[in-house]
Amino acid sequence: MKLRIQCNCSNIDWNCVSDILKKVGMAYFEGEVHKKAFENSYTVVFVFDDEKLIGFGRAISDGIYQAAIYDVAVLPEYQGENMGKTIVNSILKSIPKCNFILYASPGKEAFYENLGFRKMKTGMALFYNAEKMHTRGFIE
Numbered sequence: 001m002k003l004r005i006q007c008n009c010s011n012i013d014w015n016c017v018s019d020i021l022k023k024v025g026m027a028y029f030e031g032e033v034h035k036k037a038f039e040n041s042y043t044v045v046f047v048f049d050d051e052k053l054i055g056f057g058r059a060i061s062d063g064i065y066q067a068a069i070y071d072v073a074v075l076p077e078y079q080g081e082n083m084g085k086t087i088v089n090s091i092l093k094s095i096p097k098c099n100f101i102l103y104a105s106p107g108k109e110a111f112y113e114n115l116g117f118r119k120m121k122t123g124m125a126l127f128y129n130a131e132k133m134h135t136r137g138f139i140e
């Protein structure tokens, strides 16, 4: 394995981002939609094995004290090899002394707990597609 971490959006195959999100069961859109989302994010992290994109994550932020993490995904065949941890830690390092929030995919809470995250007691969300998010187990 020849790993490379990239923290900008240059030369990313956005259809590949969409494919990976689809493969791991996360929300996915046309490549162009992900391009906009990542380009408009404060921090982006992409991991490659040689030339192959194998994982990524991003954070939107004011760059000072508040940030939210989204789209953390690792290709199934590369999971369990610390890629997810590397992606999240490199997002955390990009904005020191900052608060980070996220909502874990149902069943993935322990992955974030392992990285120091704790469940929020007062977290609230207004989802565009609330019914879908309810069905998927994200909201009460």
Ligand SMILES: CC(C)(COP(=O)(O)OP(=O)(O)OC[C@H]1O[C@@H](n2cnc3c(N)ncnc32)[C@H](O)[C@@H]1OP(=O)(O)O)[C@@H](O)C(=O)NCCC(=O)NCCS
Binding pocket: 024, 025, 026, 071, 072, 073, 074, 075, 078, 079, 080, 081, 082, 083, 084, 085, 086, 103, 104, 105, 107, 108, 109, 110, 111, 114
């Ligand atoms: C969740 C995900 C990003 C984790 O990435 P990964 O590369 O498989 O995880 P890592 O190998 O970096 O694991 C880091 C640590 O978390 C633990 N961990 C990983 N997945 C876990 C899980 N589902 N539950 C509990 N612990 C988990 C590992 O055991 C490891 O522990 P250690 O540091 O004590 O050895 C990856 O499995 C994935 O892409 N899943 C599908 C998409 C998804 O659900 N993304 C999260 C959206 S919120």
